[in-house]
Amino acid sequence: MTDSNQIQMDQREVRRRIEARLASRHRKEKLFRGLGIASIAFGVLAVLVLFTDIISKGSSAFVQTQIQLQVTYDPAVLGIDTVDEESLPWANFDGVIRAALRERFPEVTSRRDKRALYSLVSNGAGFNLRARLEDNPDLLGKTETVWVTADDDVDTYLKSLSKTEDGFLGRTSEQQLGWIQSLRDSGEMEKHFNTTFFTNGDSREPEQAGIRAALVGSLYTLLVTLALSFPIGVAAAIYLEEFAPKNRWTDLIEVNINNLAAVPSIVFGLLGLAIFINFFELPRSAPLVGGLVLTLMTLPTIIISSRASLKSVPPSIREAAMGMGASRMQVVLHHVLPLAMPGMLTGAIIGMAQALGETAPLLMIGMVAFIVDVPHGITDPSTVLPVQIFLWADSPERAFVERTSAAIMVLLAVLITMNTCAVWLRKKLERRW
Structure with a gap:
């Protein structure tokens, strides 16, 4: 009888310990879930406060x-x-x-x-x-x-x-x-309605200042960046993923590409100043030089995303094409690349959005100059929208405060549009295997 009571007591003790552990685990799960919800709520609140502040200050600039x-x-x-x-x-x-x-x-x-x-x-x-x-x-x-x-x-x-x-x-x-x-x-x-804000270039007088020159300069700069970074990035990704031998040299290249994606953007500005302006003597404050600098900055992003897209294509596609007698180049160009292109386009759009919002590398190549005239080519002096915001934020006139916030609203609208297009392309063209 004593042994039976002892066994029951031991069982109750074990059950009590198990229940205590379960209760402790449930408390920790609730705490972790609560911290996650609180973090998300804090982030959403911070974004709402930021957007509310920008819109409240910048909406008046449109009249x-x-x-x-x-x-x-x-x-x-x-x-x-x-x-x-x-x-x-x-x-x-x-x-x-x-x-x-x-x-x-x-x-x-x-x-x-x-x-x-x-x-x-x-x-x-x-x-x-x-x-x-x-x-x-x-x-x-x-x-x-x-x-x-x-x-x-x-x-x-x-x-x-x-x-x-x-x-x-x-x-x-x-x-x-x-x-x-x-x-x-x-x-x-x-x-x-303030049409001047969209039709004029920069001005020392706030009521005459507009963002047209900065928008056109940003467009030319992004066109140069896209024309250079996308084909070079895709070609590099195809070579590294499909043709390059797996040895220590390609491993070193891959590590350096991943490290370049984390290099501060101002370093690319210093590189562009040393090479494109001081060595090649290209014109300062031109979309051509800005596009070259942003190309160096966005190449790692495009290469990494393009390689990820190539890896997502099933090996059976390659094996089936080679089994039908296709060459290695035909396999890549006719089968693998079309299937990986949606992911590559998504990565390119995200890279362009990142380039659009950059300021530091462009300041190093002289795109901080006061530009009134709208550029008509990639070699004309110009500025970009983030730099224009930087210049207006440093102006002493009170009226530039609302124009700074309004320019930020325009920049955010463009960035949100580009990222939305990237998400839409991924959802629209993505294929699940």
Whole structure:
């Protein structure tokens, strides 16, 4: 009886220990699951905060304050008699705008007050009038109603009214506030869609600054990068995976390729500065040099992804083709490569998205220069969108804050689109074996 009781006690003790271990294991699993959920929630929260901050600051850049004026293209004020290519560059369009402002506010008489009045309008408004007169020469001597761009201080003040009660005054005086209120009450000052942001290049004046030159520069740079990195990367992957002998030299090459994928991007910028600019003397701040540098940076990514795609093709495909009498080259080009191409394209798109967001290597080759004109080729001076964001973020004017955030929104939209295309291609063309 004693032995039976002892056995039961031992069994209860073993059961108790097992239950304690199970309870401890379940607690650890719940803790691990909770930590995972908390990590995901924190990451999502951080992304939401980031996107909310960027959108709240940058959404206002897509609208611009404009002022309605009755403009008279008076030949005496313009200083021209005819509209032609020789006379237009010398025409006094700023004088026409100032005359319209004086007509709108006839009570402004002193020189100091007039300067304050003229500063309500952007100093680039005259170029818009010049374009209108150039497109329609019959306007010479006539009067028309036009909307001209307001100065960045005026634009910043009006946009800040929706966030604070008094608005951000900045350099706006009390007298100018009275004129602004008068224009708003009469409906002569409104916010319109900011087409300038998408049609202009960079400018020292925030209300005239746009991203067109940076977008075109990014496009040319990516075209050069794609034209070089994709065929070279695919060819290298095919050789290493299908033809290269397996020895210590190919192992060394593979290790170096994997290491190059982790090298800081600024190192490639230093390499491009030393080779392409100092040795080959290629033009600085050109999409050609930028594309060459980004090609060096994206090649490891494309080679690694292409090799992974080649490995995913079943060996039976190769064996069946060789069994039908196909050569090694025919097996690769006619059978293996078409099946691996979806994965290669996905890797190439991801590499291009990575190249689009790079700034450090391009700063080293001079693409940080102030570029106003839109480039027309791969050798023209240009900048790219990430560098443009870097330049605007360093500008002291408050109006550049919203343009910086708006440019980030455009860059993120392009990157998300490219990554979405990569996912779609993988899902659409992927074959399961």
